[in-house]
Amino acid sequence: MNIGLPPKQGLYDPQYEHDSCGVGFLVHLKGRRSHKIVRDAITALNNLRHRGACGCEVNTGDGAGVLIQIPHEFFSEIVRPLGFKLPERGKYGVGTLFLPRNGNSQAHGKGLLENIVAEEGQTFLGWRHLPTDNHSLGASSLAVEPDMEQTFVAWGPNITDPDQFERKLYVIRKRFETAIQAAHVDDKHYFYFPSLSCYTLVYKGMLTPGQLDEYFANDLQDKRLASAFCMFHSRFSTNTFPSWELAHPYRVISHNGEINTKRGNINWMRARETLLKSSLFEPGDIEKLLPIIQNEDGSDTMVLDNVLELLIKAGRSPAHAMMMIIPEAWENHETMSQEKKDFYAYHACFMEPWDGPASVAFTDGKTIGATLDRNGLRPSRYWVTKDDLVIMASEVGVLDIPPEEIVMKGRLEPGRMFLINMEEGRIVGDAELKHSLASAHPYGEWLRRHMVKLEELPSAPHVPQPDHATLLTRQTAFGYTLEDYKYILGPMANDGLWAIGSMGTDTPLAVLSDLPQPLYNYFKQLFAQVSNPPLDPIREELVTSVLANLGAEDNLLEPGPKAAARIRLPSPIVDNDELARLKQLGGWRGFKSATLPIVFPAAEGAEGMERALKEIFAAASQAIAEGASILILSDRGVNRTHAPIPSLLACAGLHHHLVREGSRTKVGLVVETGDAREVHHFCLLLGYGAGAINPYVAFETLDDMLRQGQLNEGITREKAHHHYVKAIIKGVVKTMSKMGISTIQSYRGAQIFEAIGLNEEFIGNYFSKTASQISGIGLKEIARDTLFNHHRAYGIRIAGPKQLPVGGQYQWRRDGEYHLFNPETVYRLQHATRSGRYDIFKSYTQRVNDQSERLCTLRALFEFKFGQRPPVPLEEVEPVEAIVKRFCTGAMSYGSISAEAHETLAIAMNRLGGWSNTGEGGEDPRRYVPDPNGDSRRSRIKQVASGRFGVTSEYCVSADELQIKMAQGAKPGEGGELPGKKVYPWIAKVRYTTPGVGLISPPPHHDIYSIEDLAQLIFDLKNSNPLARIAVKLVSEVGVGVIAAGVAKAHADVVLISGHDGGTGASPLTSIKHAGTPWELGLAETQQTLVLNKLRDRIIVQTDGQLKTGRDVVIATLLGAEEYGFATAALVVLGCIMMRVCHQDTCPVGIAT
Template sequence: PHVMAMLIPEAWDADVTMPPEKRAFYEYHASLMEPWDGPAAVAFTDGRVIGATLDRNGLRPARYLVTKDGLLVMASETGVLPFAPGEIEYKGRLQPGKMLLVDLEQGRLVPDEEIKHELASRQPYGEWLKENQITIEALPEPARVQGSDHDTVLTRQRCFGYTDEDIRLLISPMAAAGEEAVGSMGTDTPLACLSDKPQLMFNYFKQLFAQVTNPPIDPLREKLVMSLATIMGWRRNLLAETPEHAKLVHSESPVLLPHELTALRQVPGPEHQARTLSILWPVAEGPPGLEKAVNRLCADAEKAMDDSTRLLVLSDEGVDHQQAAIPMLLAVGAVHHHLTRAGKRMRCSLIAETGEARDVHQVACLIGYGASAVCPTLAYETIRELVEKDDKLAVPYEKAVRNYKAALEKGLLKIMSKMGISVIDSYRGAEIFEAIGIGSELIEKCFAGTPSKIEGIGFQEIAQEVLTRHQQAFASAVPAEAKAPSLTDPGYYRFRRQGEMHAITPPVIKNFHSFVKTNKPEDYQAYVEALKAVRPTCLRDLFEIDRTGRTPIPLEEVEPIEEIRRRFTTAGMSLGALSPEAHECLAIAMNQIGGKSNSGEGGEDPERFHRRRNGDWPNSAIKQVAQGRFGVTAAYLATAKEIEIKMAQGAKPGEGGQLPGHKVTELIARLRKSTPGVTLISPPPHHDIYSIEDLAQLIYDLKQVNPRAKVCVKLVAEAGVGTIAAGVAKAHADIILISGHEGGTGASPLSSIKNAGSAWELGVAETHQVLMLNGLRNRVVLRADGGMKTGLDIVYAALLGAEEFNFGTIALIAAGCVYVRQCHLNTCPVGVATQDERLRGKFKGKPEYIVNFFNGVAQEVRRMMADLGVATFNELVGRVEWLRQRTVPGHPKANKLNLGRLLVNVSRGDDSQPRYNTWDRNDPPGGRRLDDSILQDAREAVNDQLPLSLSYRVKNTNRAVGTKLSGEIAYLWGEQGLGEGTIELNLQGSAGQSLGAFLSPGVKVALVGEANDYVGKGMSGGEISIRPVATHPFVAHENSIVGNTCLYGATGGRFFAAGRAGERFAVRNSGAVAVIEGTGDHCCEYMTGGKVVVLGRTGKNFGAGMTGGTAFVLDLDDAFGRNLNRELVVAERLTEDADIVLLKELIYTHLEKTESRRARDILSDWNNFQSNFWKVRPLQPVTKAPALSLAPAQEVATTKN
């Protein structure tokens, strides 16, 4: 138990209710070992005890029961073994961070509280911490802190690559409001390895992120599990416990203010000895001097360890015309790995004092490669200049600096959470990045373990980029008394004529708009030529087609344009991000050409499901299921030809969507079942996908609700995506979409747009190769996405292995978008990405413009096919041997790249193995299922809307019971379904996952027994009731009856269960009415509508992100106030007659449906119980909620009425 508590601790850092001795135990052991994140349910034994523990986030199901004769059964599901009801004494579940322990010698079950109390009492951990640990926030502020050198700020800014954009778009918003700047569209600038401008080292690294195999964490609504607490000093022997282990410096944040760094340098005592190493090198040594300087730095760092240094500060202060700085990331990575190889890394902490790092990604890189803390000195000086000298910030310097620091901290939490990491100590040194364009020699020396597939630059090229900036900075320096010129605007975020290259430029847009309106071939060619003028911006621009041995054929022999166009889809862009006019325009156009448009996250008006009298069909053929489940109903899914599960998005992988309140109109709110004017934020994870097995379950659920539709899983390119894709194929997806970092977005932090996700060329190539090697390629369609613009892009993607192609930004431009990057502001001047009625009136797009574009692309593809001598498109797919890398004149960086790993022909000439999809559907094997029998038995009742009652026994292998029936009802009868209670399903036993998922109106599911996870998820009507068998001996409201994530994304219907639920009950509920007798953590999270009654204890973080609906909670032990997340909701006693009547009616109904003893007790003593109920409602009932800011805290009253 001791080891488990150390490796997989509870989320203790923000838990103010934890006993002090238990908290001290966890805090002390944090100095020995960083915590392991989940998802994980871990069993352990030493022969004397056997036990299990769950990760701090509760991301794995773990249900157990105890029989009267002392048998304990624990598994990921309930119902794994058959027991007579009278044999069971207790049913429970493992809770986040808790343990279940059996002492085999004593023959008893040891409760978690006893285990933790015994562990916390082993040593005086609290005293050890108090006597030995130093808290940086408690250190006296130094008498003197080095101030700004105003005369050299501009020169140093230039030296470290600062631009006007950095200050205007990044630093200023962070300093003013404490938030990262938000942007829109995607990135269309070159990868750092393809840019002809000097690049910072950070720009060669892309953040990695979780998708499928584990979930991202929600740093906004579940921040109670997150921590930036940083420990610095000598990390001693892991296998010992002594007071000396606590001789460390503790900081609440890895981002240091200048006075904190100064104080750190002055901490007394040999245990905290600090030393500063300069990372400057003489400019006179030229490019060869960089590697020599790095070697000297590593040697000096090792000597400092031998001299008992415990806090090693790497500093780039002091840059002048004679000395340049080693890039801080290079310095940190080199020292970190050198000390690791020398076996001395744990003796000290690295601290970066740097003028180079100023944004979230840069700070994350430094921490990810080993820095314990970062002090961005020049950023602080820049803020002082903005406040005191330039008058560009309307907040005092102290507040501006703290805002900036807070923004960095929030950004760090978001970047950590993308990978599913909760604690900064687990992120530090984990190197969760992919390098694009860095050579293997440099990787091995400074960033060992980081994937870098295409080789690239080394010390020489990095040094040259540093020296180029250095020379430009000091060549343009002017006397202090002269008026200093401003920094340049390089157009990194927006196009500037003399700035960074962009793929989409005004000439491109002009030629493109001309073509889609005239449909003239010469205009299409002008558009293509305009694009060629800005290459290379992406990896495919380094390809050329090898026509050796290819004999052209007449164009007439190539398959017709209709066959090419059906391979085209448009990207998931929601109604909300887009105006109704633009959204419909895309759908109508794609239906005309036989392609498919994508609804995006946010639902669709049912009026659009049907063809209009003029022949237009505005139904999106692809219906997206994203993390927020907005608008996802059985009827919505039943109208799809394809259902896309969005695991990640190219412009912001690892994050959820967000729709600002000013874009949530009455229409949008109706479709999303939310409140007009209230900002809508989707959680980063799918709360029913924490593993590949969970994804397989959702795919199964969707194929049950709509057996006609194929299921697509959208992934984002990153190192290892091929392995994930192989798992997705085995999970029975029909289509795998690989999105690249060029993908667009309606709103995203700028740091995500620029720094997360990899190139689709890498992702598609890897995925195709892995699927081929595992014999899975023929099962699935591989679709490429991200920055597609021409037929040449299509051919390149096909040769790498893709057979379908997704278009986002360019399709919007065809509809009239002018690419001004204002989507998130609701100010789109052409009515494409706005809900403002006045601006929507300016929308001039027509379906024929979009059709013209796709025709032009398809014809270009056909011409290239003819030139290559192939008649059918499938002949192109996977023919990597027809590609070769070209040399780019005058571009040494691009020519250092080696794309050989993308061009590996894994079939080795064996054409017997299919290179493309040959299966019509990738459905799981198996015979007739229970739902097939249910649908057959209910066929007449469904068709003729006749009442029917059916009875079945169920077991935990019967998954998604009632879902296929609901899908058929939705397909035939739409949103309204059948009349209330038309079809009754009476079940007995232990139901499998997803009982009643996507339930339609008119279906009533009554289960006697118990159920697993995801009960009622996506239900849009009907009723689910669950009760234990009548002969059970246990107290139902103290026992688990359903699993985790029930009612996820429910939009309607009623739910009653006589027992407790697991974690995240009613997450994203937007319309269901539910009564439950106790819940785990995160109940009613992100709820936007509906009613939830909890007749018992809740877990932590109740109501986080709740912006709609109402909850009633019975609080008999005055604990609810400690469990409530008060940022967006308020709890109040029952005073309104309407609330009292409603609550009483729901409890009566609960009694009627479940025969609940708890409900009977409450109703029989109503006057006493009524005073113990809380009503929980949003603080802002109807108007608006700020996009990211948190509502003021509201104390929960403690007096009883």
């Protein structure tokens, strides 16, 4: 059995594991060391055990640990029998090392460390076997328990102070980590240093809080073991896999939260390594530290700890480093001092925020403190006693302190920090701490001298627009359709808002479509669910920021005034004139730009595209070597002989090329493209490294719409452009917020996407580390689609195309994209159910199932293996009456559909013995009483969503199942939406709201910011109705399996995996089309992950999302489902004709009015 997480297998991938936890520390304000501090901290840790978890065994914990100061008196006596003597306090370091139990491997690892210590000029003193007691460990933890040794290293002759020695120990540990991974040693993955320091010591493991004290009883219960502080942590992981090294504390932090931008942060950190220099390290030592992030697939906290440790060792205080990595929301803060804003603005020039919910306790062994993320999405409370004890923890009550003993108490607020200075014997508050750091250097002066705002760049001649008569040709070459006018650009230009749609999507996946697809359509947006919350971009707009910087970064470790030499953009969308200013930079104030054409000879096909990409990458490297700090990727050169390289391909490929080359932070990327037009396109370009984007064909198209009178009266050219940019930016912020990301600077390069249908080679070359669970096409097919559009634009018709293609992505069109629900299938289903004719129903299912000509779904690719086993006698098969009890309707709210439709569904399902679902709009209490004829209009499933509309005690106790809606297939990461014109008085009465006022549920449940919060709500709902099942609704995405495992560990009874194509009464079109994945992927991953975790028997698995036929149900069953949801099909049976106008309150058949 392997220690740590299992390798990637099936659809399970360990990089998507999450954890949420209880964290805290105790510290004596005056720095007085005592054993009582340690004992009280362990008591507090035990009182946080509800914030940890156990997996498939009650005696196998997710992880617990403590971090203390080096207990000098304890070690001085304990090592005497070992044959060596310790020098005075501070002149030696102690390391705790996990090792394999194999004697040969141990000897190799120990010898390697001793040699490195000697090579670094330090004195190796000896080893101490760390005594442990494993009698209480569960089988899973015990099977991979490492051996533990403590190593002692003393100052070498070249050391003059403890901080210098601490840096040398850091170098020794980093060298050992690199060397042991390169060694030919069995079980080398066991080797891990929880700590190696002259200040601090860590005791941790895959333990429950209660087991920690027993396991390390020899040390932790020894009264000689004293410290002035003790940091503690209890872990709740989404998995049950043995992971000793993933327990907290790490070397400088303990963390409760989730770093949502981890992949981007890792990429940027790797790119910065070539620039790292520090006078505090000996010559050559920086190179020994590389890679800074030792395990890129490690947890987000492990990665954060690696970077924070580097910053501290390079001379910054922990508080300074934390302000760089997790800044407060300063961009829109009207009352913040300019001094502090200047500090944040300066450091933003070379470090993007590590964004996400986070409560972080930090220490360098001399000071200890804590900070909270800019949104305040993790709890942190503190109090101070009369005897100078300071307690910080995830919640109150971790220690039983009499109220009269407390002299001060409070809580950390969003973005705030507090620090205990034990030398001065006081708490340094947020204002004082940040003032001292912000005033340490003249950051404001550096910014004024070196930072340039976009409008301050030298003016450039107005960019003449191409002949308008050729616009149609350019639009065709870039894949525009008539729907872009009606559904995308029109609403944006008129209202400054993203386009809204309804009824979900039933078109083919991009990889299965017969029509040419833009590369953008192969990517799906990721989103937060359960382990971390999405943000509310409307109500929490203050914490978001769209500011962007362009230019080269400076050395992260010793930045000076010139680090502020960046170009500040108010947003990443630039118009043609602003781009012209960037293009003409020729060394002005040190800024130099170079334009790289991203076109290829159309006649050369895929080989020409591949060759052009290589030439672009080489030209970029050359331009950087010649001093360029801004690279502009431009496809304006498209003509009859040259086709455009998809801008996303060029941008992402170049971004990763420069990251691998180590020059990415030397340059900013600007994309001048004709193919970007909708929100999803801009999100992808930003997510793969673009610093600014100029959608020149979109601007031309707006001008064309204005000329043709297709925009509202009173809309001018300037207003249309302004509205469009505003809508794009709002849409990008909304998309970022789905993942809990607040700033575009964090989002840039963060790769918060997964691909469907792109092969591994293509992903590896151009979109490195992007998840792609289903392989498929590569560069050859991408080039083919590009050339199809190019030929349609510039081909045999000398006069060019006469009109754009119809599209058909958002509405069924005869010559457009195929839809599973089209006039023929809608008619057959309705005719069959109204007439009761099974033969017509069979023709409907045959039409839906037979996708051999037009593949739409992943399940269409499956073939049943008949004849593999002997047939089962029909009498042994579950009867129809039992099967239908596994069926339920989707969560369609009263208000999104009419009372007649809502109640008809409930009556029908109750007659069948199935389940109907209220949706998130509540339910009229009159429906709890059966009709005179015995029919029941009561929905058995009552949904509890973030808006809590209609959720009362009566509502809860009338349920057979309470479903916690964490996400919805058509708009994961967003809240439900009901337009104001649909909030009639009778709807408002049931929802307890005001008639006529639009309702948008907040994207997060504001009582669920973590997995342990979900466990709390499950507990509360079970107490409100002990007889009801508790279900949790998730949406399919890469990593949903580990979330489902966490849901099972939180004691839910049912987990629902919804597909991306589920229906909706109102949702942004970008979410309907581009967020979430098919249920086939999420369901299979959930099944595999639950089985791996030995949790499958704890929970019922349900799925929904465009289920239409018995074949769909059988495939869902084979992939792991036990229950099945139908929504769109049920509405079609009621009479829906798929006009997709639910959100407009104009449904022609009255179902959605």
